[in-house]
Amino acid sequence: MQHRVIVLGAGYTGATAAGRLARRLRREDVAITLVNAEADFVERVRMHQLAAGPELAPRPLAAMFTGTGVTLKLARVTAVDADRGTVTVTGERGTAEELPYDTLVYALGSGGHDQGVPGVAEHAHDLAGRPGALRLRARLAELAAGAPVVVVGGGLTGVEAATELAEARPDLNVALAVRGELGERFSAKGRRHLRAVCDRLGITVHEHTAVTAVAAGHVATADGGTLPSAATVWTAGFAVHPIARATTLETGENGQIVVDRSMRSVSHPRVYAVGDAALAMGPGDKPLRMSCASGIPGAWQAADAIAARLSGGKVPVTPVRYFQQCVSLGRRDGLIQFVTADDRPVDRALTGRLAARYKEAICKAATWGVAHPLLVPGRARRVVPGEGGAVGAEAVGTAAV
Incomplete structure (x- = not known):
């Protein structure tokens, strides 16, 4: 039987994890289902631009994942049973359905917080x-x-x-x-x-x-x-999706799922959490901030760890560190604030038009990575029967943010 992987949420982190898994594992060995409430990929880092200007070009998820083997399911997640290994979703016609999984990647992200x-x-x-x-x-x-x-x-x-x-x-x-x-x-x-x-x-x-x-x-x-x-x-903060708090998964005070260095739940080893949904520790034992900059490397980490565990290989653990904060200040100005590994500002900063182009390049690169999952470097591995629960040896590197 195929190993069933369900990814909840097709934002930057969920879509990145699904695409990377599709590139890392053989299609005949795994069935990857990406569950999302919307048919289009949303460039969340451009929402201020959308509010102030013209409509952004649509990016249909179905087109992004054509040929990857990832099955897109348009539905709203209503419950997760981490003990039984099931997800309950409501489809476009309002029909509830229960989806069983062998591995779950939880990437439901966050929304506005009224404080x-x-x-x-x-x-x-x-x-x-x-x-x-x-x-x-x-x-x-x-x-x-x-x-x-x-x-x-x-x-x-x-x-x-x-x-x-x-x-x-x-x-x-x-x-x-x-x-x-x-x-x-x-x-x-x-x-x-x-x-x-x-x-x-x-x-x-x-x-x-x-x-x-x-x-x-x-x-x-x-x-x-x-x-x-x-x-x-x-814009005074974000609140994580409330579903995780309603489960038996171990969560932090704000409802984020507590994960280890491979982005795996510390309480339920079949569950991984990425992006704003994950309470992951970074340099200086400080929680990674909610951001695309933290989420995408976390998605890489989760996908690579899942692939390694399923194929019986070494589990790579790549600590996330920061290098910069990229801020657009309108369409023609920007600020690139360089930071320490644990996200504290240093004296160096890039400003003006060059900074605006720098930020735009970062945004385009993030979306390109989601839209071209088959171009991710690496080869597909065969799933080893019975693997997936045990922790392999860890190889440690460094991820740049």
Whole structure:
């Protein structure tokens, strides 16, 4: 019988893992099923671009995986039984179905997190996925010149959203509300450049400003004030998909699945978790941050570990380390902040048009890797009957992020 591998979620990490597994293992030995609720691959790192500009080119998953042997199943995941080894899904017609697996790759990712702030769900827009980005785009199209737009959150998503919107719609009054200092994750050079870009684009930055409520026409702040807002963009963090927390899988406080260095669940050895769904430790014993930069190397690691265990080979364990944070500041400017292995900023940073082209190349490379799984280096291995549960010897290398 074929070894049944089910991959849940076809974002960057799930699609990457499925494609890499298809390249690593012989089709006659494994049946790989990729479950996803949408028919198209979503370039999540471009959601701020989608909200501010024209429609992005569609990338049908069926076309991406043609000829790979991966079976695409369009369905919504409703439950995982890690003890029995089954996944329950609801198909396009609303019919529930139970899928058994021998190995599961859990890559359901994350969505927007309201942080318990009243009014966010009712009145704010998020950029965690395509539906939210399209709703924001429709709302922005309704706004007249001079309308106020408030972006809440000073992380990478908030900075990219504010600068993208301000560049695309210079007629709007874009403001950015951050809890601390603008660009506090960056070096002095990075902070100076970010501030200069915000000034050039006319973005009003409200530093040390905590938003405590969102209403239809304004946001309330912790100091008792309000900021007018005809459209509020909420980027204050992400929450992982809730299904894992409802299972017997060991999870962290935020619902991420606790994994070992090979991205395998520490409580259920038939389950691997990648991307935002995984609680994986990086350099300095710090959890890897939720990001495409962490997720894709984690997907490589999981796929290679699964292939090695099924074929009776050595399990490669490739620690993830960081080299840079890539930030787009509109279509013509950017910031590449170089960092230490554990993601702390160093003095070096690349800025301006060159940085924008650098970031664009990174985005295209990530999507190209998903769309061309058969071009992944490496040969297909034969599955050894009875393998898959035992841990082989580990070969250690380093992954660059």
